[in-house]
Each structure stands twice: as structure tokens, then as C-alpha cells.
Amino acid sequence: MLTRTPAEDRQSRPTPSAIPAEIVGVTDLSTGVLNVLWEDGEFVLSRAVRGEPLPPLLTIAPTSLRPAPDTVARLEHAYALREEVDSAWAARPLALVRYDGRPNDLHSMEWASRRCRGNG
Secondary structure, three states: OOOOOHHHHHOOEEOOOOOOHHHOHHHOOOOOEEEEEEEOOOEEEEEEEOOOOOOOEEEEEEOOOOOOHHHHHHHHHHHHOHHHOOOOOOOOEEEEEEEOOEEEEEEEHHHHHHHHHOOO
16 A cells, blocks of 8 residues: 655645646646635635746635545546536636645636636
8 A cells, every 4th residue: 555645645746637747837736825715515616826927726626635436526527528618608627636635626717817807
């Protein structure tokens, strides 16, 4: 059995399904600060604020440190449908990464900013 230290668990890493190598740095959460925006008991929506020049991201992650398989499957399913999502009306997932030992679905803040300004 492979064990990791807490510091290794905190590093964000792409899941096996995930991200082209050229955008791995863009999806790194290890230097970011997560501000919780909403929580429903199963998932938490946060804004990941990272240093310049990286833009902030929206993250959706299980609330539990040991999420149920169904919860993880919902995140993986949402990510799998990313190409089918119309970015004119919904935030398209950018990546599915592991951070703090949990899967995190990452979304661009651009969509949210457009919606708040009324441009989308």
C-alpha cells in the first residue's frame, strides 16, 4: 500500500483522465487560497485565488475528506461531459485534479465574471 505525507496530499495533481501537460501549471492549487462560496453538505464551491499571473478558478470538491464513491463519480461524470457543455450558459470544467486528497473539478472564473456583468 502506497502512503503519502500530508504535504504530498496537498499538492494538486491531475487525475489519470485529466489534463494536457501544457496547462498543468494553470491548474495547480498548491499555492492558492480557497475561499468557500457555497456548501451543501456533499460539495463545496470555492474560489481559488492564486498569485499573479494566474487567474482565479472556481473549484467544486467533495465536502468530506473521504467522499463516497457516488460523490466522486458525480464529479468525474461532470468532467466527462465538459465537451457537451455550452459555455454560453454554463461553466465548462477545465480540469479534474486531486488536491488535499480529494478530487476537484476546476472551472474558469471568466464565465462567472461574464454572468455577473450581464454579458453572458
